Amino acid sequence: MADGVDLQKLVEREEVAAMPLTQIEPNGRSRRDPDKFGAMSTRLGDELALLATKIAPTMSEGQADAWVKVMVAALSDLPGRVAIEAARQALHRPMEFISQVEGVVREQAVLVAARHHTALSRLRSLQAAIANPPIALPDPSQVPERRYSPAAIRRLSKEFRAIGVRVGAFTQDEVDRAMAEQFEDEGCAAA
Incomplete structure (x- = not known):
């Protein structure tokens, strides 16, 4: 009922x-x-x-x-x-x-x-x-914020990084820092 x-x-x-x-x-x-x-x-x-x-x-x-x-x-x-x-x-x-x-x-x-x-x-x-009620989604305030590591951001293609910034998964600053770290790591390996 x-x-x-x-x-x-x-x-x-x-x-x-x-x-x-x-x-x-x-x-x-x-x-x-x-x-x-x-x-x-x-x-x-x-x-x-x-x-x-x-x-x-x-x-x-x-x-x-x-x-x-x-x-x-x-x-x-x-x-x-x-x-x-x-x-x-x-x-x-x-x-x-x-x-x-x-x-x-x-x-x-x-x-x-x-x-x-x-x-x-x-x-x-x-x-x-x-x-059979649908599975309830958790309260967004209770879900821990997921941050992507610089290495995870670098593994994404340019297009997926742009989508990630657009949907708020990470910021453009985080992408820039991750890409800068890649060049620093490659620069250190070459020296």
């Missing part, structure tokens, strides 16, 4: 939500009480009823109920939350005929499912990061 949020429960909930509606609510019925309609199927039916009213406001109640039941069954291969959200978004898309609803809802479902997949991936990444 991270600051009051149980990530494992969130991940499990998202994984269940990614399952097709037929697996969660077989035949649109609640798993706990098969005599009742499932909550997600009911919510999807409510969203579809709005679409039916928008497109065919003169449809009789019996026809609308039958159409909603058929559409809930037709869209039950989609994850429940995805289908509900896609149907809600489809309400804002122009449609002339009731037969266009399934296609529009499925188009919207692709976008909604992608967002849900991204959310689940992010939750899993967060869960992994909490389970």
Whole structure:
């Protein structure tokens, strides 16, 4: 648990939500009480009823109920939350005929499912990061300052000495002294 949020429960909930509606609510019925309609199927039916009213406001109640039941069954291969959200978004898309609803809802479902997949991936990444935190770097004030010896500076190429000065590994004065020592050492050896 991270600051009051149980990530494992969130991940499990998202994984269940990614399952097709037929697996969660077989035949649109609640798993706990098969005599009742499932909550997600009911919510999807409510969203579809709005679409039916928008497109065919003169449809009789019996026809609308039958159409909603058929559409809930037709869209039950989609994850429940995805289908509900896609149907809600489809309400804002122009449609002339009731037969266009399934296609529009499925188009919207692709976008909604992608967002849900991204959310689940992010939750899993967060869960992994909490389970395996990155190795903390030491406090810079606690790290002893590393100084390079004149011999180490001399072994570096001219380019690497310039980089060392730029990043602050050593100063230009230290480079100059190291290079001067090299000439003094070579001068002493020649004499």
